[in-house]
Amino acid sequence: MLEPTHDLPLNESCATALGVRVERRCFFAVSAAAIAAAVAPVGALARRTRESRAPLTYDEFLAEAVPMAKKLVGDATLFGQDQYLLTLAAFALRVPKIAKPELRPTGKGTAIGGNDTPDGCPFTVLHWTMDPGTKIGIHPHIYGNVVTLGLEGEALIQNFETVEPRDYESKKSFKVRRTVEQLLLPGHVNVVNLDRNYMHGFTAGPAGVRFVDITTRIREKRPTPNLELAGKPLDPLGTLFEATWVHT
Numbered sequence: 001m002l003e004p005t006h007d008l009p010l011n012e013s014c015a016t017a018l019g020v021r022v023e024r025r026c027f028f029a030v031s032a033a034a035i036a037a038a039v040a041p042v043g044a045l046a047r048r049t050r051e052s053r054a055p056l057t058y059d060e061f062l063a064e065a066v067p068m069a070k071k072l073v074g075d076a077t078l079f080g081q082d083q084y085l086l087t088l089a090a091f092a093l094r095v096p097k098i099a100k101p102e103l104r105p106t107g108k109g110t111a112i113g114g115n116d117t118p119d120g121c122p123f124t125v126l127h128w129t130m131d132p133g134t135k136i137g138i139h140p141h142i143y144g145n146v147v148t149l150g151l152e153g154e155a156l157i158q159n160f161e162t163v164e165p166r167d168y169e170s171k172k173s174f175k176v177r178r179t180v181e182q183l184l185l186p187g188h189v190n191v192v193n194l195d196r197n198y199m200h201g202f203t204a205g206p207a208g209v210r211f212v213d214i215t216t217r218i219r220e221k222r223p224t225p226n227l228e229l230a231g232k233p234l235d236p237l238g239t240l241f242e243a244t245w246v247h248t
């Protein structure tokens with residue numbers, strides 16, 4: 001459900017699985033700093049921020065992260081994605097504030113928008129808010145991997161993997177493992193690799209939550225089901241569940 005804008009052409013909007021429209025704006029709508037940084041990625045700004053490890057503005061983040069992302073995005077293997085995502089996460093962790101763009105309500109207690117990225121950027125930046133106590137159901141990421149960065153409030157994030165190889169067409173129940181259970185706070189990240197921790201679901205805390213999903217499409221787009229857990233955990237650790245796909 002967080003993936004559709006990977007395909008979003010410049011200056012056009014598209015409907016997400018939640019039924020809201022998200023627009024990816026033209027390169028020229030990005031601020032002057034981001035443009036300058038994208039044109040000269042190894043310029044003085046990039047060197048200063050790389051050397052200082054100082055907090056980054058959003059434009060400085062783009063200046064640092066986009067050239068690195070372009071270098072690393074081509075390796076879509078498990079470890080290649082790890083290198084890409086964890087590198088991206090290391091830059092994202094230095095960004096304490098990202099301006100809230102225009103957000104469109106989904107009608108389900110959440111709202112979604114998009115922060116600008118420069119032309120040729122491998123990733124999109126989806127900006128989410130969730131009202132207190134609302135949920136985003138568990139769903140697999142099939143074609144776009146994600147770095148989620150908390151900005152405000154808190155949410156419980158759970159990541160899952162199937163025990164056996166994935167079969168999204170299966171009508172039968174199957175076993176899944178909860179591989180991550182994390183409180184997402186401001187400045188925290190959660191990583192969805194398409195081959196590790198590749199399902200996630202969110203529950204917003206009592207004050208709600210605001211976060212961005214830095215999302216990179218690396219595989220062919222296809223319909224994404226939701227995951228429905230059946231009953232209580234099957235193991236002493238409380239991480240193994242019976243589950244089924246729910247296609248909408």
Ligand SMILES: [Fe+2]
Binds near residue numbers: 001003139200
């Ligand atoms: Fe997602």
